[in-house]
Amino acid sequence: MAETPETDREGAGSRGSDAAMNASELEAWFVREVLPLEAALTHFLRHSWRNQSDIADLRQDVYAQVCEAAKKRTPDPVKPFVFAVARNLVINRVRRERVIPIEAVADPDALGVAMDMPGPDRNVIARDELLRLRAAIDRLPPRCREAVIMARLEGLTGRAIAARMGVSESAVSHHVENGMRAIADMLYGEDLKS
Amino acid sequence: MSHADDMMHSESIEARAAHWLRKSELGDWREEDDAALNAWLGESMNHAVAYWRLKAAWKRAERITAIQSAVEAKAAPQPRRPYWPFFLGAAASIAAAILIVIGLPLLQSKQDVQSYATEVGGHETVTFSDGTRIELNTDTAVRARMTTVERVVWLDKGEAYFQVKHDAAHPLKVFVAGHRVTDLGTEFLVRDDANYLEVALLKGRARIENVKVPKSAQPATLAPGDVALATTDAMSVTKMDTRDLQSQLGWRRGVLVFNHTTLGDAVTELNRYNRQKLVVADPAAARLQINGTFPAGNAELFGRVAEVVLKLHVENRGGEIVISR
Numbered sequence: 001m002a003e004t005p006e007t008d009r010e011g012a013g014s015r016g017s018d019a020a021m022n023a024s025e026l027e028a029w030f031v032r033e034v035l036p037l038e039a040a041l042t043h044f045l046r047h048s049w050r051n052q053s054d055i056a057d058l059r060q061d062v063y064a065q066v067c068e069a070a071k072k073r074t075p076d077p078v079k080p081f082v083f084a085v086a087r088n089l090v091i092n093r094v095r096r097e098r099v100i101p102i103e104a105v106a107d108p109d110a111l112g113v114a115m116d117m118p119g120p121d122r123n124v125i126a127r128d129e130l131l132r133l134r135a136a137i138d139r140l141p142p143r144c145r146e147a148v149i150m151a152r153l154e155g156l157t158g159r160a161i162a163a164r165m166g167v168s169e170s171a172v173s174h175h176v177e178n179g180m181r182a183i184a185d186m187l188y189g190e191d192l193k194s
Numbered sequence: 195m196s197h198a199d200d201m202m203h204s205e206s207i208e209a210r211a212a213h214w215l216r217k218s219e220l221g222d223w224r225e226e227d228d229a230a231l232n233a234w235l236g237e238s239m240n241h242a243v244a245y246w247r248l249k250a251a252w253k254r255a256e257r258i259t260a261i262q263s264a265v266e267a268k269a270a271p272q273p274r275r276p277y278w279p280f281f282l283g284a285a286a287s288i289a290a291a292i293l294i295v296i297g298l299p300l301l302q303s304k305q306d307v308q309s310y311a312t313e314v315g316g317h318e319t320v321t322f323s324d325g326t327r328i329e330l331n332t333d334t335a336v337r338a339r340m341t342t343v344e345r346v347v348w349l350d351k352g353e354a355y356f357q358v359k360h361d362a363a364h365p366l367k368v369f370v371a372g373h374r375v376t377d378l379g380t381e382f383l384v385r386d387d388a389n390y391l392e393v394a395l396l397k398g399r400a401r402i403e404n405v406k407v408p409k410s411a412q413p414a415t416l417a418p419g420d421v422a423l424a425t426t427d428a429m430s431v432t433k434m435d436t437r438d439l440q441s442q443l444g445w446r447r448g449v450l451v452f453n454h455t456t457l458g459d460a461v462t463e464l465n466r467y468n469r470q471k472l473v474v475a476d477p478a479a480a481r482l483q484i485n486g487t488f489p490a491g492n493a494e495l496f497g498r499v500a501e502v503v504l505k506l507h508v509e510n511r512g513g514e515i516v517i518s519r
Contacts, residue, residue, distance in 0.1 A: 023235075023242075030243065031250040060204035063243035133255060152255050155444050155451045155487060157221035160436050176220060177212035184251035 021071060030067055033078045038188035041086060048090045058093075059189075062086045136186035140179055147172050148179035204244070210234070211244040215252060219447075221440065225325070311335040312352070315467045315491045317445065325359035326366060331385075331445050332467045332490070353385040355446060360398070372406030372426055382416070383443065394421045394439055404429065449487045457482045457500070457517070468493040475518040479506055 021029060041062065045055050065085050066075075075081035140148060143165070150161045158176070162169040214231050217223055235242045312318050312330045319329045322340045330336065334352025339345070342364075347356075349370040358366045360379035368375040370384055371391040379398035385391070393402050395416040402422050403413035411429035414422055421434045441451035450467075452460050458480030461472045467490040474480040482504055488496055497515045501508040509516045 027242075027246045030246055035247060035250060056208075057204040060207065060240055060244060063247070064239035067243055068239050137255070148255075151220055152252070152487065155440055155447065155449065156437055157440055158216075159221075160440065161220070173213075173216055173220075173222075176216045177209070180212045180215055180248050180252055181208055183255050184248050187251045187254055188247065 021074065026067060026071055029070060029074065030063070034063065034066055034082060035188055037079060037082055041082060042189040044083060044086060045090070048087070049093075058086070058089060061089055065089065132187060136183050139186060140182055143167075144175045144179045144182070147175035148183070151176050151179075204240070207238075207240050207244045208248070211241065211248050214245060215248050219252065306339045306341050307337050308339075309335070309337045314469055317448065317490075324361070327357040329355040329357075329446055331355075349384055349386055351386055353383070353445075355381070355383050355443065357381045358398075369405070371424070372404060373424055374403050374405045376401045376403075378415070383439075389425075391424045392421060393424070394434065394442065395419070396439060396443075402429070444487065445490055448490055450490050451487050452484055454483050454485060456480060457484055457504070460484055460488075460496075461517070464488065464490070464493060464496055467491040470494075471514045472496065473514050473516045475516050479504075479517060479519050482506075 038059070042055065042059060045058050045062075046052065049055065049058060062082065062085050066082055069075065069081075069085070137145060137148070146165060147161055150156045150164065151158075156164070158169050158172050161176075162172045165172065214234070217227060218231075235245060310318065310320050310328075310330060312332060312334050314333045316332055316334075317330065319327055320336075320338075321327045322338070324340060324345070326340070326345070328336060328338070328347065331353040334354055335350040336347055336352075336354055337350065338347045340347075345361075345364050345366040347366065347368045349368060356366070356368065356377070358377040358380045360377065362379075366377040366380075368377075368384055371386050373391055373393075375382070375384060375393055377398070377400050380395065380400045381397040382400050383392075383394040383396065385393075393400070393416065395418055397418055400416050401413055402416060402424070404411050404424065404427075407427050411424070411427070414420075414429065414431050416422060416431065419433050419436060419439065420431055421439075422429055422431045424430075438453070441453060444451040445467075450460075450463055452463075455463075458474055461474050461480075465471050470493050472493050484504070486499075488499075493515055494510070497508045497510065497517065500506045500517050507518050509518075
């Protein structure tokens, strides 16, 4: 794992709680505080990095570094810290790979990623949660959607779904796993695979 | 793990995370998987965040199904034969005025007996040293004596799911409501309702017999998919399809699954998990049918679905949530 960025150098000025979190607290914190930032974070990374096929890798690394840091000391506020980590990660990769990023690392503020307000993403998600969920399900490929609905709605096992769809269990696994990934992309951020 | 390894691999890490999540969600989980998943999660924070992210999204997806399916149920008011209402109806008709007598526990020595219980809304898994696992649903009490000589469990109230490590020399026996269930290599569900005892077999074989009134019903040997319904003096065995069995086990994942269930029956089921009780004040509303998967223990969400989707009047009066037209 790479070093945790020095956020103060980036001017994020994090205050934090020193209480260490255990794994399930960390998971809950990550889901509650960090995941809702995904759309804004993805937007930021897209503007800061030329090769769009690296975005998912960068994003996962941001999450991993943020959580490594949070394990020792919970950052507060969370949002500036996440973007400071993202910015440092991009800068480090630029140095290492000697590539020139788009706009030499976008300024989060210039992209409308407000640091002192709850992101619009969070409010929008709360308000439009059900619409968003429904749209996500509707956008799955038909066979994938069928398998996901049987799994999620009816709680069927892989074997039962396979029997109903008339396909192998491994085909069902494939559909459901793809569905899980697509739903996460659509619920939390932009659809990276489109 | 080096930084370079972390890079470039989010795709395969996410695929692996989806693999684990699918296994745990679709009933493809073996005992050794717990350790394997934990080892994988511990290997790298990248693994953990990928898994948490998919899991959180999958959990959120649960809400759409509740809404969507309730809409479908309303659009199709004449379903195929409803399963639960049939069961509950049948049980009610034979169960009237029958007193359930519980087990034989008082005759047993108190030595080595451990007690386990859950409160309303609770859900606990007890794992014994022989590898046998018992999952307790809401408002459930069991006692167990698991020794090298014998393995005996008393289900005093509620519902429990048994995954028994088979040992032919020491079959596990469950005493419940005057019956004895003997494992013959098994996973089974036992539910002691106010009106009847239900034993559903998922894997292996088990035997159920009435020990209180032995002549009243023949002992039955259950095969997978068999569901025995018993009262103090009667027993019937029905075949149930795996889908319905899995639906009934939704509580193991924290959800309740309804298939063309009437609102009245759904509320009865939901109230097993809630301190804040739902009340259907209107008989016509109670007959509406719903479909869907609902988180157990969330009366408020259910009320909201009733309000938005079924267009019913829902009033939260603090102690209870009253649903009417």
